[in-house]
Amino acid sequence: MFAAARTFFDLPLEKKEEVSLKSSGNRFRGYLPSFHKGDDPNLKENLQEAYQIHTELPPDDPDVLAGLPLHGPNPFPSAMPDLKPRMLAYQGKLAQLGQGLLRLMAIGLGLPETHFESYFRKPMPMLRLLHYPPQKPDESGDHIGTRAHTDTGALTILAQDDTGGLEILLKSGEWVTAPPVKGAYIVNLGELMKAWTDGIFTATPHRVINRYGQERYSVPYFVNPSYHTSFAPHVKNTRPRPPRFKALIPNEKGLLYGEWLVDVYSRIYHKPGTAA
Numbered sequence: 001m002f003a004a005a006r007t008f009f010d011l012p013l014e015k016k017e018e019v020s021l022k023s024s025g026n027r028f029r030g031y032l033p034s035f036h037k038g039d040d041p042n043l044k045e046n047l048q049e050a051y052q053i054h055t056e057l058p059p060d061d062p063d064v065l066a067g068l069p070l071h072g073p074n075p076f077p078s079a080m081p082d083l084k085p086r087m088l089a090y091q092g093k094l095a096q097l098g099q100g101l102l103r104l105m106a107i108g109l110g111l112p113e114t115h116f117e118s119y120f121r122k123p124m125p126m127l128r129l130l131h132y133p134p135q136k137p138d139e140s141g142d143h144i145g146t147r148a149h150t151d152t153g154a155l156t157i158l159a160q161d162d163t164g165g166l167e168i169l170l171k172s173g174e175w176v177t178a179p180p181v182k183g184a185y186i187v188n189l190g191e192l193m194k195a196w197t198d199g200i201f202t203a204t205p206h207r208v209i210n211r212y213g214q215e216r217y218s219v220p221y222f223v224n225p226s227y228h229t230s231f232a233p234h235v236k237n238t239r240p241r242p243p244r245f246k247a248l249i250p251n252e253k254g255l256l257y258g259e260w261l262v263d264v265y266s267r268i269y270h271k272p273g274t275a276a
């Protein structure tokens, strides 16, 4: 996938803009150029450029016909015809790995092994290709590869190349680097897993600063459940909860995962229907 990412980001800008995320409306797929800020005036720019896909659904899928946000086909660049089969094949493999990890987590929580399966009947995974230009080592303020954040879903399976740049926030408040390990994935837990486990599993705050003088590529795969999934906890946490990084999920009864994801994406990517 790193080779595919390099080839894609090396395409001329107009070829990448052909699959611009802005054109995907409430499906939030396609190309996001460098320095994108999202729609929230409080957000700082990300130095990264990104290309992202979700599940490839045909136009006659009932949810696509009904206009359900986050459901539909993906825009693939005409200049790189092999990108579609490569990304969809990788997406399929990681879907299986994600379900395997969820089975292990269910066992760890004392739940039946297949406990989480029913929440992934029509999942909304996102597969991203990311490219980070090198930045000055002392530049950690206004311009940052990826802003500090927690991921939204159950978990994220992240492949990073051998450049380095990912940093994790410890409970002590200290940022530490998560150096690349050849052939290994990093698994970050997201806000949904924190909610589902009542804080037994926490969502790891992380950011990217590419201080290493070379281009960096990474490929995160976000294990996100079906649209109509609730945040209600599946287990009770009897121990003190870890401090929250940010109060991300509104305390709204009956809120669906898909509705919240549209809110988050509207803030960090673009507001559908606007030229943001």
Ligand SMILES: O=C(O)CCC(=O)C(=O)O
Residues within 6 Å of the ligand: 128, 130, 146, 151, 158, 160, 166, 206, 207, 208, 218, 219, 220
């Ligand atoms: O590029 C990375 O290593 C991390 C990217 C990331 O955190 C994200 O896309 O949520």
Ligand SMILES: [Fe+2]
Residues within 6 Å of the ligand: 149, 150, 151, 206
């Ligand atoms: Fe992340």
